[in-house]
Amino acid sequence: MLPALGFGAIRRYHMNEGHAALLTLALLRDAARAAGRKTISYEDLQRVCAQCVFTTHTPVPAGHDQFPMSLVRDVAGTREDSIDLADPRVADVIGRVFPAGAPPSSIDALWQSENALNMALLAMNVSR
Numbered sequence: 079m080l081p082a083l084g085f086g087a088i089r090r091y092h093m094n095e096g097h098a099a100l101l102t103l104a105l106l107r108d109a110a111r112a113a114g115r116k117t118i119s120y121e122d123l124q125r126v127c128a129q130c131v132f133t134t135h136t137p138v139p140a141g142h143d144q145f146p147m148s149l150v151r152d153v154a155g156t157r158e159d160s161i162d163l164a165d166p167r168v169a170d171v172i173g174r175v176f177p178a179g180a181p182p183s184s185i186d187a188l189w190q191s192e193n194a195l196n197m198a199l200l201a202m203n204v205s206r
Contacts, residue, residue, distance in 0.1 A: 093132045093205065096142055096197030100154075102126055102204035107159050117160045120167045123204065130205035134198060142198035150195045174203045 080088060091101055109122040134141070145153075162168050176193045 089129070091130045093130060093201045095134055095136065096199075096201045099197040099201035099204075102130060102200060103154075105129060106204070110159055117162050118168075119162050120165050123168060123171055126204055127206050130201075132198075132201040132205040142196055144194040144196045146194050147191055171203050175199050 080086070091098075091105070093099060093101060105126045106118045106122050109125050110116060110118045113119075113122070136142070161172065163172065175196070176191070177199070178193055
């Protein structure tokens with residue numbers, strides 16, 4: 079939305095609370111596309127982390143939105159991009175975003191998992 083409004087040269091994004099965490103997914107997709115790929119790499123993660131800052135004023139579990147992956151799939155729809163889970167550095171980040179159980183072996187396994195997307199963990203792990 080911001081580039082469509084003429085704000086294409088944004089250097090830093092501030093996410094206050096986890097509500098804005100889906101921004102990181104859009105930035106990751108854009109970084110991969112800019113590099114001519116559909117797969118999100120560790121370099122893309124580093125780039126987006128450098129662009130994003132996260133703050134919270136409710137550092138308690140009740141203050142952090144969590145959504146079942148089935149709802150995330152319904153809202154986000156199918157995604158063309160994928161995540162390079164073969165790279166252990168990327169798998170480590172995904173493991174921190176979804177701490178329950180082992181990191182998924184594939185993006186399809188992640189989408190089909192019983193995990194919940196914790197918006198604060200997403201924002202914290204894809205920001206500086």
